[in-house]
Amino acid sequence: MSLGMPRNHGCRVSDAWTVDGMRTVIIENELLRVVVLVDKGTDIVEFRYKPRDLDYLLFMPAGIRNPNKGIMSTPTSGPFLDFYSGGWNDILPNGGPQSMYKGAEFGQHGEISLIPWECAIVEDELDCVAVKFWVRPVRTPFFVEKTMRMRAGRAVLEIEEQVTNEAGETMHLMWGQHVAFGRPFLDEGVVVDAPARRLLVGAAQPGYEPRVLAPDSAHDWPKGVSPDGQSVDANVIPPFGSLKAQEMAYLAEFTDGWYAIRNEKRNLGFGLRFDHSVYKYVWYWQQHGNVAQGFPWWGKLHTVALEPWTSYPTTGLAEAVANGTAVTLTPGQKIATSLRAVAFEGTSPVTCITHSGEVEH
Numbered sequence: 001m002s003l004g005m006p007r008n009h010g011c012r013v014s015d016a017w018t019v020d021g022m023r024t025v026i027i028e029n030e031l032l033r034v035v036v037l038v039d040k041g042t043d044i045v046e047f048r049y050k051p052r053d054l055d056y057l058l059f060m061p062a063g064i065r066n067p068n069k070g071i072m073s074t075p076t077s078g079p080f081l082d083f084y085s086g087g088w089n090d091i092l093p094n095g096g097p098q099s100m101y102k103g104a105e106f107g108q109h110g111e112i113s114l115i116p117w118e119c120a121i122v123e124d125e126l127d128c129v130a131v132k133f134w135v136r137p138v139r140t141p142f143f144v145e146k147t148m149r150m151r152a153g154r155a156v157l158e159i160e161e162q163v164t165n166e167a168g169e170t171m172h173l174m175w176g177q178h179v180a181f182g183r184p185f186l187d188e189g190v191v192v193d194a195p196a197r198r199l200l201v202g203a204a205q206p207g208y209e210p211r212v213l214a215p216d217s218a219h220d221w222p223k224g225v226s227p228d229g230q231s232v233d234a235n236v237i238p239p240f241g242s243l244k245a246q247e248m249a250y251l252a253e254f255t256d257g258w259y260a261i262r263n264e265k266r267n268l269g270f271g272l273r274f275d276h277s278v279y280k281y282v283w284y285w286q287q288h289g290n291v292a293q294g295f296p297w298w299g300k301l302h303t304v305a306l307e308p309w310t311s312y313p314t315t316g317l318a319e320a321v322a323n324g325t326a327v328t329l330t331p332g333q334k335i336a337t338s339l340r341a342v343a344f345e346g347t348s349p350v351t352c353i354t355h356s357g358e359v360e361h
Helices: 317-323
Strands: 012-019 022-028 032-037 043-049 088-091 099-101 104-106 118-125 128-135 142-151 156-165 171-173 176-181 190-193 196-201 218-220 223-225 231-233 245-254 258-263 268-273 281-288 303-309 327-329 334-345
Touching: 012 118, 012 128, 022 128, 022 142, 032 142, 032 156, 043 334, 099 317, 156 327, 171 317, 176 268, 190 303, 196 223, 218 223, 258 303, 327 334
Parallel strands: none
Antiparallel strands: 012 022, 022 032, 032 043, 043 088, 088 176, 099 104, 118 128, 128 142, 142 156, 156 334, 171 327, 176 303, 190 258, 196 218, 196 245, 223 231, 245 281, 258 268, 268 334, 281 303
């Protein structure tokens, strides 16, 4: 914010903050407050709807920790989960566990989600504010640019983002928006609306049980089948404490690019508009009732994540290249996209979230 024209009303933006030594940007208007960790992958660690003082996002018990002060030899190679605080993470070029690609080794969800970005306030007016962020990763020849914008009178965060391949050779990537929701928003249970046709359930994994759905199965969304063969409404998340189970599944074959997650008892919801020609899958991660034991959850995790991704499954870039879902960029080629994240009130099923972020019932 300009020192010559400070204000405490309307749209506001400030880059004069730090959290655990990390540069932090706060973007807000009369309805919404968004907190962004510039020095940690531009993580959105708060998405707060002011009229209800409710932050929709997961916030881990360990809180926010700076990876550049931690145990890693380099931010790129270290474990994502050591410093996972929840929220909304921008992930590229590897989704999932450790993976090798063209001689570069990536840790989980490497590499842009753990490294510092650059930023500049590019618009600072009463009716609109905007911040531009950009980064060149350590191990891959990509240039990532992102602009976040907020307008007066709207509980909508606008995001425009693009990735450029600056190499002299063709490159592959996975790109995801890792949006995880937490308590208290999830306490009474929520319902997911999404124009997907299919639900693909991940394979069985050692130590990853009990499951909500039968592993390695496929269904017509929003229906599913439990491990014991019972029909399941896969779009219904029960209240906290009523279920102890976990799940990794994927929504696919979208007819339009959006989803909504609604708490009917609180009369509140969160919606995300995305480009389904870019993000063809939504990863559907569930951890119910603090069931996950051991590192890094320690029996203290209750979350549902709905993550638009270019690729699947969550097994790393090498697998996405092998199965043909990785994005391919030739030298100099760019891929651009936009997102609209919106907080809204209402209990009716959502039928659409428009390109401008309007919620239709």
